Amino acid sequence: MRKINSICIIDDDPITVFGIKKILNSIIVCDNIYTYINGKIAIDGIKEMLIDGKDMPDVLFLDINMPIMDGWQFLEEFIHLDIDKKVRVNIVTSSIDPIDKEKSELYKTRTGHTIVFINKPISREGIQKITKAA
């Protein structure tokens, strides 16, 4: 099984978080899986990691519709962080609004990180494809 150092899940829906974790456990080895229930907590956590000199997560699973700070607001702050590593950001959403898709395309051009947009429901195959270092 592939091994990934660190993965971060940002979603307010516990069922989705449960699902992603369950699939991840079956396809890779990862010691550090962080979960955050909104963008605000997530960005604060990542900033703390940067300060503590911890390894940045290799892969992010990011929901869009979240209370307090949504996925877009999180992404806006995240791309401005001083991270020397290329991170894979998987936007996982139930939204089929084309505006959200376009927005993700816009972020692809604005950052060196890898941005991927996928719709729920998630499947094992789907997660497997997008769970790898950028």
Next chain:
Amino acid sequence: MQGTQHSITNSNLIKQLPKSIAFLNKDLEIVFVSEKWTTNFGVSNQNITGKQIQEIISFISEKWLKSLNNSLDGKSTKSEIENYYDENSNQKWLEWTNAPWYDENKNIIGVIVQTENVTHKLFESNKIEKLEILLKGKSEISKIGTWEYDAVKDQMSWCDITKNIYDVSKSYKPSIDSFFNFYKEGYSRNTIAMAMDKAMRHGTAWNEKLQLTTARGKDIWILAAGKPVFKNDKYIGIVGSFQDITNQVQSKSKTEEKERIFKSIFNSSHQFTGILGTDGSILEISDTVLKFTNLKEEDLINKKFWDAYWWPIQDFVREGLKQIIGAAAAGEFMRSEIVVLDNNQKKSYIDFSLRPVYDKNNKVVSLLAEGRFINEMVSARKKLKESEQKFRELYALSPVGYILNEFESGTVLDFNNSFAKTTGYCTKDIGTLNFKHIIKNSTKKTLKRILKELAEKSTFGPLEHVYTKQDGTTYPVLVHGSLVKNGKGEKLIWTMAQDISETKEKEKEIKTERKLLKTLIDNLPLNVYIKDIDSKKILVNKSEVEFSGFENEKNLLGKTDFDLYDEQTAQSYRDEDLRVLNTLNPILGKETLCIKKDGSIATLLISKIPLKGEDGTANSLVGISVDISYLKQKEDELRKLINVTSLQNKKLINFAHIVSHNLRSHTANFSMLLNFLVEEKDETEKTNLIKMLVTASDNLLETIDNLNTVVDINTNINIEKTPVKINDTISLVKKNISALIKAKKATLINEVPDSASVRAIPSYMESIIMNFITNSIKYKHPDRDPIIKITSTKNNGYIVISIKDNGIGIDLKKYGDKLFGMYKTFHKNPDAKGIGLYITKNQVEAMNGKIITCSEVDKGTTFNIYLNEKN
């Protein structure tokens, strides 16, 4: 008797000698004497032959007698000057010359005495005559006065003539001082004083033309002469003379002027003048001729006139000249106009004449030849001819009929072709017409009026008269005329007749067109007007009159926008007018707000077009405006409708997204969990997955429930609103959540007056108030107990209910747009579901209201609910 014989033969001869001479015998008795001698000594009428010379010449001196005796003794000729006073006491000087008289045998038989009056010679030649006059003295005719000054006695004496000249009485006693004072101050007085001084010192005489003022104040010119008198070389006085020459001086200056005038005429630059002999030889010629021909006087004088090359002339001309001069010499006055070339080869016209000059005996002695430049006259004559020709052509070709009548008799003198055409008379008949026929079929009254006008103003008309053609049709003719005088001073009438039927026709056409245009303009569904440079309306159509609120156009004409609209509107219109008039750029289709004096507002679409005059500037403008107020109103309504619709649309899209998103997230969970369940072998995990499926199912139910509520609100927008007392709602809510209030130690301050009420849906009102209050309690500040204050105000037709708290506040910059969104929460509060405010907003909007939020993080939030009181 030889001597006697001699004397007889010689006596006649001697008598005639032009000299003063006498022959004396040895006894100094007169034998022969010349007439001049007898005259000189005043004895011309006496027989003096045989008389001794002493008897004749009383003043004869010893010296002279001695000399005579010496001559008898054969001594040589001697001359001496003798001073004497004649019978009139005038001092005279004579020179005598004595010579021995010899017979044929050289024997002395007597003495020949020749005397010469040398009085003249003693003075300068030009003064001799004056001195003679002076010495002759009191001649009344010559008006010469004398004076003497005795230096020894210092006495002055004037003769009567002198006194007369000085205008003083005969008893006047002159002195040397008064003598000087008569002379005019300045040149005259200085000159006489200096002359007298010089005479005393150097013995010189004087003769001067001087001015003096007489005792009566008359200024006269005198010729003053004088000389000193010496006795034994000693100065003893002065004698002098005056002659009044005032008249001579004046006549001299007159003569000089005449001569000058003559010379200037003779030499005038426009005239050639010459005097010819009767044989045609040139005697005198003026400078003008010399200048014109570039010849010298000596080239011409004494030449024959026809031989003098003034200018190149041909032989036949020369012959002609000879004949003319011949004719003039015969006493005929000849005159002709000739063309010559000047020294620049330029043509000059000359009026040449020869006038015979007669002497006393009526005989032609010379010819006065005159040539006068008449270039200007010739060119003026040409111009006159040209203009007369032009007039003739105009007269003949003019479409206006002209006729000339005698004023008194009315007889026709002249008329042009157009006259017959205009009046319809037969050309051959016109000559027989009279002035009264000119205005065809005119009544006596008309004719009388015309004659009166002519007499008073020398003109008549223009008057319009109707003429009839032979076929009976009529046409209008414009007739006018004026009184003129011919060279003989006879009064004539010029009458002009002009067929104006075409003009009339055109006028009619224009009238018709104008009427058509007026009708068109009046019936246009547009306001049309023309404004002058002062923005005064000078033309308006019916629509404009109606729009301005007047009954007819007369009331509107001459008015400006300031009379019709409010100050600001009128000023803006005036500014527009000026801009259009000054820049000539039209304003097209400009939408403006027009506020009338009564306050009513109209929206107009205005066009203003400058009306350019012939000089390219605009003095007026055409305005066209359409009242689009009704359209505007409809447009506003439409815009509002579109706004509402698009708002609804937006809401629907939003709702659709919410629905799709929320439902999708649940179904995605179902799908995922069911997949896990199918593949799961572990029973415990299976049970866990089923539990999760139940949770997912509950979540779905709750979501559907919420969506239902929202749909309910939005579909029931037509629920009847009833008046709701705000305080009733607040009390109800307070009661329902009293437990929560108590638990959270919240304070509720209600400042809404009891009278405050709104038209609303009661259940919505309850839900709205409850939501905001619970929201305030839920998001209370962790450091303080919640205080919630409710107030109500009226604002712009709205009732505003304000709910103010002291909670944690919201960063409106960050979350403002999402505050009322579905499932949006902004706080870390686990109770936050993000549905309450969304529903509240929907309920407020369902009642045509709105919510405006003010908030500051850490201070608190105020929700202002605007509810429309009227609805």
